[in-house]
Amino acid sequence: MKPLRAGVIGLGVGEQHILGYRAAGVEVVALCDMNPDKRAEASRKYPECRIVESAEALLDAADVDVVSVASYDHHHAAQVVRAISGGKHVFSEKPLCMNEDELGAIRDALKRNPGVRLSTNTILRMSERFRDVHGRVRAGELGRLYCVEADYNYGRLHKIQAGWRGEIVDYSVMLGGGIHMVDLLIWMVGSAVIEVSAVGNKVCSVGAAFQTPDMVMAWLRFDDGTIGKVGANFGCVYPHFHKIALYGTEGTFENGIGGGVLIRSRDPQDTPQSIQSAYPGAAKGDLIPGFIDAILGKGKAAVEEADVFRTMSACLAIDKSLRTGKPEVVATY
Template identity: 50%
Template sequence: MRLRAAVIGLGVGEAHIAGYRAHAGCEVVAVSDVDPVRLEEVGARHPGLRLEPDPGALLDDPGIDVVSIASYDDAHFAQVSRALRNGKHVFVEKPLCLDPGEARQLHELRAAHPRLRMSSNLPLRLSPRFLAVRDALAADRLGRIYYAEADYEYGRLWKLTEGWRGRLPYYSVVLGGAVHVVDLLLWLTGERVVRVTAHGNRIATEGTRFRYDDFVIAVLECASGTILKVTANFACVQPHFHALKLFGTEGTFVNGREAGTLWLGRDDDPRAETIDAPYPGVLKGDLIASFVEAILTGGDAVVTEDDVFATMDVLFAIEHAVRSGTPVELPFTAQ
């Protein structure tokens, strides 16, 4: 069986084309974008594809087996829902959707179509450096993790104030940015979050058209007693970076721009190892081959359906904690 794939949204979505083509069991047959100029430009770079200005035509086409949804965030829910109802496997850019009610509906819809596979684009799981860290954790080299922090340092404030994010009715730096580091921490540690406290501000975008928080910080309490801290820092004056620190009883990992450091001794006996595996070292379509393989074999993709919903549950709890000013218990979306 050779899957026939379509890609909707040709910003980051153009990278999905290479992701599907990396698996011999899949071919890309069509692409769609609401911008006719972009659609024609991508078509010129990838000859032979059907160019469809109406994404609904691809979502309804019975000849398409799998669809990538890389449209603007506020279109994801309707397009994912329509794809699942029409019997299509779905690979969706983050975030899956924009509110807990939508997440509950998608969870129910996916449960009603158990043969369909769904995944989301969280490529830090394929970063060679973070894979090396996961191996170190599996080998118990850090001991028991008691605290970890991950910061999504965007360094591209203009994308809020001048780009499409600032034009949407609602854009969340938590759903659109912190999603990466929340998923990274859950994947690395295997922890289950039970309580969230969070705060945000919009000092850096004050006086611009962007109307929502550009910085959010959250503390995540886990069932094991471990504490995690995450930030969505779109306001930072620096290049884009995923800061990560893991503190264990036997060691500490710190991600740096050039290399990571694994500390295995305290101040009285400082011992360190350099982890110089590439970071990020992964392309935006690299998860798709795993997703296609999961469809064809029935195995698990690198990012499973359960992973997607678990991460979204934490994100929505963070959003609610910021708005309410009070701690939020999980599970939040009650899936």
Template identity: 45%
Template sequence: MTPPIAAGVIGLGVGERHIAGYERHPGCRVTRLADFCPDKRADVASRHPERPISADADAVLDDPEIAIVSIASYDQHHFEQVVRALDAGKHVFVEKPVVLREDHARIVRDKLREKPHLKLSSNLILRRCPRFRWLKAEIEDGRFGEIFHIDADYQYGRLHKLLGGWRGDLPGYSLVLGGAVHMIDLVLWLTGDRAVEVQAYGNRIATRGSGFANHDLVQAIVRFESGMVANIGCNGGCVKPHFHKLEVYGTAASFVNRLESAFVYRSRDPGMEPEAITEAYPGVDKGDLLHDFVDAVIEDREPEVGVDGIFSALAVCFAIERAVHSGRAEPVRSF
């Protein structure tokens, strides 16, 4: 019998949920954990006493028995840890964003070209949402006609996380890379279209007077190869619960997401009731992509969230960041 693949997890906030995701796969076992915070280590150790927990990520990255590394550390550590894991010949599942800088994204992409046998994925979990999977199937079946406009907004609803904690402490924390990336990936995945140019605006009104040093609101207009135009944004200061606003407009139907249910309009007749879509939203857990990722490693194939999709979404993120700071339209530079 083939022994299970050994996985290690760095960062035990959301990373603790990675443990369950790996352990649900019969061919994988989590053998080592790491987190710099002593209180977090003690807390997680109380639930996982059988797993060694280290203060230093090196214990995971340098372990020759570990084949898969989950990186769920703070964003500013992702690049170094991803590069070290790839250089050590390990497959990598990393929380978004993979990196914080455009030049770092190019370095990671080039390393993956040099080591095509290694798998990398990221936790762009909205692809697993049952409601959005239903929508993608409808679009692919042609039931929406030609998509000409999408309005997608990452409504954070967690302003306290920008005002305190590591996000508030990180110089220039990007809500685009940390939040809007979900909506960007969702738009790219739903349509299969390629973004070519971005114009964007932002403000800091909700965090004015705090130490938060970047925009807490960003709204971007994204032009696509097909001619489709999307509004994609992130709203850090909204006074409402966390939500993924999504409206999709095709020549044959329109989709509007709401918390309780979504609605599809198939007629412009005001007397025609929209169709209620009751598939679950969000209906996903942070570890749900890991079973497929382990399968991808075993079967030597691309994971559900693959390298091309990850770097396409990052390219749009970086174009938005450039546009919001330059005040000009910016091209989307592919990796």
């Protein structure tokens, strides 16, 4: 197989994808941003790359085999479908898309192009601390998980009061951030979410154009009987943080602001075991080398197509439940 060549659309977090491709030994041949200032900056910083004005031009380029979609959330779906339809592998920023119709269109594009690989940047699967805990869960150290909780404490209120996030009329905090926690819980439990029920409010985001809640909380029912709770808390007075609690029959793990702890006793005199592995301990491009290995048939991506669809589908069901005010069954793709 000839060496893969990559292109990146969107040079915010997309710049970190460049590092991921380089770490995988993949040449980044083209970069795109719709902002002319960003393009000028990119030509100075990356003289070896072709700087492209439109996403469509990059998506249609014959010398690009893998595309990173790191544009605004509501631009992802059209770019992902165009890339897949052109036979290009796609590493998309989260969320993959904004609604069920778009998710169906992406699934159909993949069915028509079965050789194409897709992954998304739910990066917490690369966090050293969460990998440590995942290993312990799989080894049975917590016994059988029966209840899991996670909060995405965004702590960056300014990013939704102004800027592109604030301007998307139907902006979803679950798709915009809570998705990281949904993906993490599905990975930890090792089972799909099958039913959800959500509530939300909009108290903190004064000044934002979007009409949807900035605080969403959802109950989750997993296929294996585990239950859970996930929060997307975009207005909190809190530093950016991923708070989790995993309750098992033999132990409990908590990731709190003071650190990670593993609790194996009901005795208040016993000291919990401190989990010191690095948190977050991952860079935004760290999933890319594994994804490239999967394309080359040399390994398994940390976030496979089935993972992408399971997580997206659960988040979309949460948003649906917010609209209907009723529990919603999670669609399967």
